[in-house]
Amino acid sequence: MKNERILISGASIAGQTLAYWLVRHGFRPTVVERAPGLRTGGQGVDVRDQSIEVAERMGIMARVRVAAADVTGLQFVNAAGDSIARIDVAGIKDKLESAEVEIMRGDLVQILHEINSGTVEYVFDDSIVGLDQDADGITVTFEHGPARRFDLVIGADGLHSNVRRLAFGPEHEFVHHMDHYFAFGNADAALGPDRWVTMFNTPGRMAGIYRSGTNPQAKAYFIFRSPRLDLDHRDPETARRKLVETFADEKRWHVPALLDDILTDPDIYFDSLAQVHMNSWSTGRVALVGDAAYCASPASGAGAELSLIGAYRLAGELATANGAHHLAFHRYEQTHRPLVDRKQKIGPNLRLMAPKSRFGIAIRNTITRLPLLESMAGMERIMAPKTTAPLPNYQPTAANV
Structure with a gap:
């Protein structure tokens, strides 16, 4: 096997999924993570469509379902706290017989870390500064x-990827701001x-609270429209000042x-709602996976x-090519x-969460109260382009099963 020693930057969903499959295919991955420990925070994320199949092949789908966030739906309230419109997401999923699961990001990251225990080398509290x-x-x-020597390096280090900056160029060439900023953190349940989700x-502007049925910790959410700001996403004090500036006048x-x-x-957590667009996800012996390569934004x-799917495919293609990285x-x-490309066309999600005018809020509320909404969701599912090819069944190396 060529190129066995592979460094993955980021103990993320993508990074840990990639590490799991690389081990199964006979490679020797190392995961380096900037944080001193596993990042177990984050919002709810969806495991759906072919990513369910990836999770099933990893043997974790049953655990994902047990840890599911168990959220009924979205509701929009007025200043007095009265519900003025609701979307029964759970009911729509049941009627459409959807198998998708929402799970808190931190819970999924923890599951992935546990199945990698003893087979993947992790290096925490460090980051790459040169390639x-x-x-x-x-x-x-x-x-x-x-310094260490590796055959390949994979950036799975998110929207503000350090590997992408070192190997491909400055962030502004690839990260496209979507005119909104987003923040979340712990809240009183x-x-x-x-x-x-209220x-x-x-x-x-939007302020909200997320209450999972399986997690006692509630999450506060804030979204606001804004042109790109000159902010350091890693500086929590900058985030706090901007949130106060934007929302302190709202007392309702x-x-x-x-x-x-x-x-x-x-x-x-505070950051721009943004997408990553790149002409290529690899250069030489370096490649990107997950948000580092193709972030579709939380709104997607x-x-x-x-x-999950990208990491599965990347590991599988490396195995199929016997480590020949270019191929x-x-x-x-x-x-x-x-x-x-399909997932980055996010449709009306932002207009749903943060309409830019009072008229837009009224229209949103009216639409969500209509019984047609459920039918529209069903039609969207039916009419949405389907994946044209089944997920490849890359065969793990027998010695590592």
Whole structure:
């Protein structure tokens, strides 16, 4: 087997899924993660369509279903907290006989880490600062640890990928801002009804609370329209200042309490809603997977799906090509890009969550109250382009099963 030593940057959904399949195919992956430990925070993510098949082949789908977020649906409230429109997501899924599952990102990351225990080398609290490719491999320089030699490097390190910056160029060439910013963090569960995502809107802004039926920790959500801001996404104080600037004047509903909660969360998440568009996901011995290569933005609801399927395909193509990376990277992109292109067309999701005018809010509320909504969801599912080819069944190396 060629190119057995593979470094993966990011202990993410994509990174850990890739590591799992690489081991099964006889490779020797190492995962380096900037954080001092596993990142177990995050919002709800969807395992659906062919990503369910990937999870089943990994033997984790039963655990995913047990840990499912168990959310009934979305409701929109007025300033007094009265429900003015609802979308019964669970009911629609039942009628459409959908097998998809929503799970908190942190729960899925933990499941992936557990199945990799003892088979994958993890290096936490470190990151890549230099990549020096040559004909035989890559010398990788780390922020803290000594330099090491690998055959291939895979960036699975998210929207602001460090590997992408080092190997492909500056972020602004690939990350496309979608005129919105998004924040979430821990919240008091008493502020929202169990098993519902509750949202309060003013023009161009949304404050909400997410209550999972299986997780006692509620999440506060904030979205607001804005042109691109000159902000450091890794600086929580910058995030806190911007949220205060944007939402401190709103005293209605539970906005002040949700704002107080998210401002005191040490793991507050704040970032642009953005997509990554690249002409190629590989250069030489370096490739990208997941959000680093093709983030569709949280508004798409497709991040976990693209990560699971993309990582599965990348590992499988490397195995099929016996480690010949140029051929494998080409086949991975050729087979996965059609799905990425489709998922990056996110449709009306942002207009649903954060209408930009009072008229838009009223129209949204009217539409969500109509019985036609369920029929529309069904028709969208029926009319949506189907995956043209079945998921390949890459055969694991017998010695590693």
